[in-house]
Amino acid sequence: MKFLGFLTSRIIKALIVVLGVVIINFFLIRLAPGDPAAVLAGQSGASDPAYVEQLREEFGLDKPVLVQLGVYLSGVVQLDLGYSYRNNMPVLTLIVQRIPATLLLMFCAFLFSLVLGVLLGVVAANARYSRRRRWLDNIVMAVSLLLYATPLFWLALMAILLFSVVLGWLPGFGMETVGAGFTGWAYIQDIALHLVLPTVTLGCFFMAMYVMLTRASMLEVINMDFVKTARAKGVAPNTIIRRHVLRNALLPVITFAGIQLGQMAGGAVLTETVFAWPGIGRLMFDALLQRDYQLLLGVFLVTSFMVVVFNLLTDVVYRFVDPRIAAGAQPGGVQ
Template sequence: MKFLIFLASRLGKALIVILGVVIINFFLIRLAPGDPAAVLAGQAGVSDPAYVEQLRIAFGLDKPLLSQLWLYLKGVVQLDLGYSYRNHVPVLTLILERLPATFLLMSSAFIFSIIAGVSLGVIAARSRFSGRRRWIDSVVTSGALILYATPLFWLSLMGILLFSVVLGWLPAFGMESVGSRLTGLARVHDIARHLALPTLTLGCFFMAFYVRLTRASMLEVIGMDFVKTARAKGVPEGRVIRTHVLRNALLPVVTFAGIQLGQMAGGAVLTETVFAWPGIGRLMFDALLQRDYQLLLGIFLVTSTMVVLFNLITEIIYRLIDPRIGAGGQEGAA
């Protein structure tokens, strides 16, 4: 029952945050310079003021700003995010077509960064604490620092040059081979080959955070009294690390993971643009160039909702890892 109350409370707060984001994004988009109707008329090679005015009516730009906001909010509640006149497709349809590709890229990069980052962080912390083979700690932390300091676009371009141009191991652009018409396992293998480079470049950038965070958390926990007590009782070293040290050290990692998922959505814009990956990041970039305001608002809404949901999932996982957090919160509320 306490968990249901906690979940309802968080969902209510999440809806308020999403509403605030929708309103702020709406006004920010409207404050941007340029008239989308004039831009669309210019792309069509028409400068007739009557035609521009017809486009303004079609966009709803002839109404007062608050009326436009109210109509947009009503549409959002009804899952109607507007119409992309540049692509001649409803905004929601266009986003749903691109969303699976973005989820595939984000989930692959996230899993890779978590597994590789935590594993390397554990290796670095153990070598540092044991006093033997400290060079491993130096190599791991230095490598993580280099990855963190490297711009994501440069890392992506170097990955293309090395693995696609020089070695020829992996394809550089797109999600599938053009005109291949593959099916079954052959298509899965083809998508996996195209996914490898974007996953590595996006995942390596965020992996650096987890390496340093896991290492610092483990070094803080590994010298505590309860760890020394477990060792004194004869608990095997591997079990001490897994059960006593790593479980407590993972709490800040889980916290950062929820934040990092939101940042990864932003990083996906750049990665998808470099690798021509057909996700909503690339769609956002194209919509910005075309000044497709309705599409931009829809993408902002979807990405904001994703970030809020990721944070909600993080809080739930946080309670599962350490139930004392939820109990403390309930006692504090009482």
């Protein structure tokens, strides 16, 4: 019952946050320079003021802003995110077509950064604590800081030049080979090859943060009394690291992982644009250039909903990882 009450309260708060994000994004889009009706009229080669006014009426831009907000919110409740006149199809249909590619990229980049980041963080902490292999800790931290300081777009471009143009090992653009007609296992392999460079590029930045966070957490936990007690009882060093140190050190990592998933949705915009990956990040960039406000609002809504869901899942996982949270106590022991 406690868990059900916790989940219910979190869902209600999540819905309130999504509603607030939708309203704020709506007003921010309306404050942005440029008239979508004028842009669409210019692209069609017609600059007649009467035609522009007709388009404004068709888009509902001639109504007061609060009326437009009410119409938009009523449509969101009915899962109607509007119509993209630039793409000639409903916004929800466009997003549903693109979101699997973004989720695939985010999931692979998340696993890559989390697994490799935690592993290298453990290696660096062990090397630092042993005092005999500090050179290994210095190398891991130097590489992590370098990746953290490297701009994402520059890393993406260098990866394309090196592994696609110069070496020819991996495809540099798109999600699949156009016109190849692969099916079955060959199709999966083709997508996997196209996924390597975007995944590594997007995951390297977050991997560096996981390395530094895991290392700092382990060095803090490894000097605590319960670890010293386990070592005095003769528990094997690997068991101490795995069961006592790493389990407690992962708590802040799990907290950061939920935040990182939301940040990946923003990082995917750059990655998808550079690698021509057909996800909602690329869709958002195109909608911004085309002043397709309905599509832009729809992408903002979906990405904010994804961030809220990821944070909700993080809260649930945290309660299972740390029993003190489920019991109603804070990590420091304060009720």
